[in-house]
Amino acid sequence: MRESKILKSICYIMIPFLVAILCLSIFYEIDKDDFADEKIDNSTYFQSDDFLSQYMYILSKQTQNLIYHNAQYTHVQDGEYTIYYTNQLYDNYPYHYEIKDIYFCIMYQKKVFTNVELTTQTDTLEKIKQYIFQKQNDRKYVSFVNGNVASNSEVIATKAIQYFDHFELTYYTNEYVSPNGTEIEVDTNTNIATDMNLEEDSSVEEREMLEETASETNTNKNITYVHTHITDFQIYSSYQEELINYVNNRKMFFEKLFDHLKPYESIITYTIPINATLLTIICIYLIIAIGHTKEKEAIDLNDFDKIPIEIIVIGIFLLIVILLTITKVLIRWNIEYYYFVISCIIAEYLVSYIFMMATIVSVIKRIKAKILFKQSIIGQILYWVIHFMQKIWKKIKNVLYKKVEMFKNLSQSWSIGGKLLVYVSSYIIINLIFLGLLGGVGFCIDVGIAIYIFYQILEKEVYLKTIEKHLKEMYEGKHPSKLVLSDFRPEFKNAIRYINDISNGFDKAIEEGIKSERLKTELITNVSHDIKTPLTSIINYVDLLKKEEIQSEKAKEYIEVLDNKSQRLKKLTEDLIEASKASSGNVKLEMHAIHLKELIQQSTGEFEDKFQQRKLQVITNFPEEDICIQADNRYMYRIIENIFSNIVKYALENSRVYIDMVKRQEKVVMVIKNISQEKLNITADELMQRFVRGDRSRTTEGSGLGLSISKSLTELQKGTFDLQIDGDLFKIVLTFDMISSQS
């Protein structure tokens, strides 16, 4: 049903007929009273304001004729008066009715104007007056002389004064030279003006103006304005209280139409509801059916439906207006030809219908396809505006939200505070200059610019600070969270990406480093364990060998070497495990408060004999008060033990070992110095590395891991381990955070 083209076509054809019939019916129903009940009661009409205003209008109109057009009329000279005769009474008459048999005689200065027919009975002013008043018995007469009203009609006598302003006219005197210059046509008004000159009641101003006009009568061009009043006129008029119907062509047309419709009056009563119902049904059907075709699932859209709706609506509107104008003109000129008008109207109606229907159908299709708004220009603009606003709002929200955080950080920064101060003060100075030059507008512009610039500067500062902070954290070896690209302005995009890439690389490297370090530790530990078992056998059997009664001195010597080296190997494996654990941080720390002085005393006690063997003298230089640090005491002893072992191994015999302890703010700095026995042909950094020993030849015992272990353990306990070499002076600087000794 929806897809049926035939049904739709029928509908499209039916609509104009139905609408036309409906319109005619409604027109008939509404206007039938007007056309039926036409007669106006004479007696009441002549008592109404309607009549009076009409009557006065006619008279005032005639005074204008007298002033402007008198030269066109036949005229007769009566003494000093010129009498003009006209037979044209009604000019552009705006009322429906005519007052029958109206006479008038208007005098203005030396001129008289009348509609009385020129006969021998009416060739003088007095005769005309008599003629107007002769039918006195059955006529109403009225006269206005010097603003006084005389009438046998009470209405006019009392109310006419209200309409005197009709006679307040401003006209101009105008004389000009015709293009050929031979004939000079002088408007009669000029003569009047010159005559008026002599009249005493003219105002001084008027007279001066008119004098001026008169003196320049023969010049090329001169315009003077003159103002008239009821007192300037003498009007005599009479009329009969009877109306004649005013009929024009337009009215005739409608009456004819009305007459044509009259035979169908009985049907018309029913056609309105039937038509309305039918139309409604058709419209609803069309609204449902439009756009659906057999061929397509979706709404059928053609090229016409893709033109923005505004263009179509405006185009159709203009077209209809043009059509209307054309038909209107046609009808006006040919209003008396009834059938021509009818066909014009029908033609216009049908053309308009086609265009309007096309538009409406298109609109319905668009609504159905949900593209009405999208295809329209306003829709596009609105969509764009809304989209833009949303984007801006989102950005503002985002920026505001993040900025609050950033500005918080910023406010702590003095450098930015200083910059801000400079900006603000320079702004104020510029602002004052602006204010002086441009006033309020300048101020507004200035504030706008300033806010914008401040914002820009601050935003940039914020970004830079954020990036700097981030880089600093990276530099310090922390792992700051990634910078989010959307938090920054586009110009920072590349910088952010590079930083994030570097940071990613770092993270990856660190992760891999940790992983490989752990694997290494595991490997070393496992291998060491595996070495230990066979080593146990070696040590044990070497020991057993020693206990055997071996005669050969050489064999004994060899066994001694085996013993030494196996012990060395034992020490080495133990150190290896410790070093790998310490450097990978794979150590469980039990932190206690440790008295550092006590520890050193205990340690020197432990090493006393060894120091004495090498004739090393230990000189301690400690502060009076107790020095406490937070550390794991076993590992602290390992650190000192390694350092002391190192000293025992490498210090110059017969030299002194200095152990100094200094408090520095919240830290304690311990410096252990000794003189190296060998020349130190190696840098401190190299010395710190694992398996490196002061003597490159590695003749002395020791694993070379001692200092490395000490350093790792120190760092694990939040201390620093620094090694300095100054000539033969070998210096180790240990720093730890102090805690109060009470704990």
Next chain:
Amino acid sequence: MFNILVCDDDKEIVKAIEIYLTKEGYNVLKAYNGITCLKMLEENAIHLVILDIMMPYKDGIKTLEEIRKNHSIPVIMLSAKSEDEDKIVGLNLGADDYITKPFNPLELIARVNSGIRRFTKLGAIEKVENKNIYQTGELIIYDAFKKVMVEGKEIKLTPTEYNILKFLTQNKGIVYSIEQIYENVWEDEAFGAENIIAVHIRHIREKIEINPKEPRYLKVIWGIGYKVENIK
């Protein structure tokens, strides 16, 4: 004759231990894994077990748990694992001692002797309530005779060493700093050469301990002081 069961998957080590212990006059039984160890323990009268941790079929820790279900004999753990955690696990499960590989044969013998003594003389040691006698574990100081006995052997100490050890044993279990020890032993204010105390204590340790680096009686609390362990 005491029967000692040595259990280790490394046959050479077992053999070496056997040689040492046989020399000391012990009867040695050998096992090469946890299962045989437990079996032999059931079949023979064993006085002490030396047990390796890393063994096939049943490792030392599990074997130890099994042993402790039925036996109260001393068990010495023997392992290449030298980490503190491993020692703590072993000792907590009921091991009496823990020796790390590679070990010093003399230390092993000393510890075996100690274990046997404690096991066989447990409760037989006269608890002397004399106030002139100070005791912790098997360290006994006879103040009247200025004599120090450790595991039945007399130890020779210098007078200063003796005084320090006596003071710490009198106050066993308490940690004393060098300064406190000095003040108490010398009965004088401490100044100057306090590391004399540290040296003395090291000497004492070397005399009374089987392994001075892992002392049983006189312990060093690094950075804090010294104490004599209170052993029941």
